[in-house]
Amino acid sequence: MKQGACILFAASLWLGCGVATAACIDLRGKEIVPRHPSVPEEYASAQWVVIGRVAASRDVASQDDPGFYDWTVYDVEVVESLKGKPPHRIKLESENTSARFPMDNGRQYLLFVSHSNTAEMAGSEKLPQNYIDNCGNSGAVDEVEATVKKVRGLSGGR
Numbered sequence: 001m002k003q004g005a006c007i008l009f010a011a012s013l014w015l016g017c018g019v020a021t022a023a024c025i026d027l028r029g030k031e032i033v034p035r036h037p038s039v040p041e042e043y044a045s046a047q048w049v050v051i052g053r054v055a056a057s058r059d060v061a062s063q064d065d066p067g068f069y070d071w072t073v074y075d076v077e078v079v080e081s082l083k084g085k086p087p088h089r090i091k092l093e094s095e096n097t098s099a100r101f102p103m104d105n106g107r108q109y110l111l112f113v114s115h116s117n118t119a120e121m122a123g124s125e126k127l128p129q130n131y132i133d134n135c136g137n138s139g140a141v142d143e144v145e146a147t148v149k150k151v152r153g154l155s156g157g158r
């Protein structure tokens with residue numbers, strides 16, 4: 001799981017209220033600290049910030065349970081770069097956990113792309129090292145218009 005990723009807590013264990021909830025936390029320290037980066041923070045830390053259209057996706061089966069999948073790999077066409085110089089097409093990994101960032105084929109997204117220094121393997125296949133933080137500000141363009149406007153301001157209106 002990526003550092004600081006969103007994980008699922010059983011609130012009945014943590015809060016004693018008997019319901020499950022997902023929480024974004026920072027896993028780097030000893031304390032449980034809620035985490036949701038601001039747009040400027042995530043912009044500064046992202047390798048690339050793009051508007052991209054999902055061209056294709058495929059699920060990668062689990063080695064332990066072929067009827068289940070561990071990851072989805074997305075092929076994204078970069079429509080507009082708002083930070084960095086990404087290639088025209090990028091591949092993104094999304095693990096099938098509570099840290100997943102699901103996307104629909106054909107839909108456009110504002111994506112704050114992070115890069116992992118650790119390559120995950122699915123059998124003999126090396127998975128993409130680029131991913132989207134589901135606790136961040138990425139989202140479907142038509143749902144995050146205010147965020148797109150903030151990013152354009154940070155990128156000098158590109």
